Amino acid sequence: MATIRVSTSADREEPASNPVLRSAPCCLPAAEGTSMTSPIIVAGGGIAGLTVALSLLRQGRQVIVLEQTRAIGDVGAGISLGARTSRALYALGIEAALKAVSDTPQGSAAFDYRTGEVLGGAYARRNWSAADMADVNMLHRADLFDVLKAAIDAIDPQAVRLGHRLERYEQDEAGVTVHLSDGDILSGSVLIGADGLRSTVRSQMTGEVTPRATGRVAYRFLVPMAQAAPFMGAGPAGIYVGSRVALGRYVIRKGTLVNCVAFAHRPDVSSESWSQRATRDELMALFDGWHPDVRGLASAAPLERTARWALYDRDPLDTWIDGRVTLIGDAAHPLIPFLGLGAAMGVEDAIIMARAFAQWPEPAQALDVYQRARTGRANAILLESRRQAEVFDAGPGATNDMPDAERESRVDYDPLTVALPQPWQTCPDKQP
Structure with missing residues (x-):
């Protein structure tokens, strides 16, 4: 088999000329009988990284999470998880633990900054069902980390490796090799870049360096x-x-x-x-x-x-795949927080990726399905987050011309049940 040409930090081509980025993941040769016997490596121990790790571990897969910090501590802000995001996490066996550290709102509204008057227009409250309200979880980000890590530790206490920072990756038809800042080298079947806004994986994959201020x-x-x-x-x-x-x-x-x-x-x-x-x-x-x-x-x-x-944030990408390497969460689609969907999008990515691996165990097919299931929604939400920031700029009298059906679809998406596409069987330049 010929070695697959990949971009590395020492030898990087522009994304437009990189043959791996141009090729469909189905074109990636599968290592005979060994495609998923080596671990899946997750770079980054944030919400998306820990959720996909837990999802894959529950399938019986070997997973290594590389987190550059030496402790997952009490950092960050509160987050709000909508009902469908919460239920996706419940499916990972953490419902009781999640509810134990969460608050459930009894409703929410938008108010004029001076008078406190309840606002309508772009800020009109949605009439949530009682069942949906019961599954909204508001909690500290660090508490969600603790719940996810405890569930991972219960399956494999060695899965999350703190104080390990990825510097670059290489790959061939047999798998992926990652080089760490301390000189260690690890091999795996797939690399999932869950390393956030300033993703090292994304930078190597695309040549991007600086996010958009x-x-x-x-x-x-x-x-x-x-x-x-x-x-x-x-x-x-x-x-x-x-x-x-x-x-x-x-x-x-x-x-x-x-x-x-x-x-x-x-x-x-x-x-x-x-x-x-x-x-x-x-x-x-x-x-x-x-x-x-x-x-x-x-x-x-x-x-x-x-x-x-x-x-x-960053501009949307057309592809999140470089051979056996893919992106997830903020590494793929960093959002500014004007829709409050950053954590939800990372969870959705993780659940869809795990479903793809469960149905199509070959990395090429699973990554293809994951990408085609997620890029459209994720990129649309990224751009809508920017538009929502402009709505807030307009102040209390803002209007929003988004159709109700489109607005509802933002929060009604269910990663547990949404239909997945079939994997491509041929390369994109051979598609009809």
């Missing part, structure tokens, strides 16, 4: 309920909308914390680090003239639990 920032602050309670009269969840600034807040950790996230225009801020602190004066200036409940939350926020980071 949006000129927007996010502020996150966690307020203990004892201090937040006087400012929560509008309910446990909601969003206040101003012009070019918005603040969402909801209760997490069994009612003990209020997670607040604000978005604003700050082209002067470039740091993506969640450890960069915002000052009290900065927060109060951001909400100057806002409703007293918002200013009250900002004034009560412990500064050690207050962070500010710049928002970046």
Whole structure:
């Protein structure tokens, strides 16, 4: 068999001329009898990486997760998982553990930033069914990490390897070889790049280096309920909308914390680090003239639990596959958080990929099915996130001309039941 030509950090072609990126994954030669006997390597231990690892481990596959941090700690912000995302995670055997660390909202609304009046138009609330509301989970991102990692550890305590950073990959017809920053070399059948916005895997695959700066920032602050309670009269969840600034807040950790996230225009801020602190004066200036409940939350926020980071994304990709290497989650489609679907999209990717491997065990076919099942939706959501940011820019009077059916499809997508395409049997240049 001829060796497959791949891009490496030392020998990279432009994506348009890279023959692997041009070829369909079905053109990849399968190693006879060994295509899936070596481990699947996942680069990145975020939500998408841990979810796909757990999904594949439950199929009896060997999985190695390479996470560059040395501890999965109490970092990040709260996240909200819609009913279908939650049920997809329940299918991985973690329903009880997930509910044990989550809060369920009793409804949510959008409010005018000055008056607190409930908004309609682009911000009109959806009438959720009681069953769907019961399966919405609001929790701290770190708590979801803990639940996923505990489930992985119960199957294979050695699967997640902390303090391991991928530097580059190589591949041939037999599999994938990954080179780590400490000099270690690992071999596997497939490499899944789950390494986020600044993905090393994506950079090698496409030649991209720098993500797109949006000129927007996010502020996150966690307020203990004892201090937040006087400012929560509008309910446990909601969003206040101003012009070019918005603040969402909801209760997490069994009612003990209020997670607040604000978005604003700050082209002067470039740091993506969640450890960069915002000052009290900065927060109060951001909400100057806002409703007293918002200013009250900002004034009560412990500064050690207050962070500010710049928002970046990337343009959509036509392909997420380079031979036996693929992308998932933010590595494939990093979203700015104006739809609140970042975690959901990573979970969807993971479930669809696992379903593809369960039905088509050859890597070429499974990756082909995964990509064709996901790129259309993921790229559409990425672009819609940008449009939604512009809706927020318009302030409380914004309108949204998106058809109701299209809006509903954003949240009604079910990764457990959506039909999967059939794998290609020939290369794309031979397709009719």
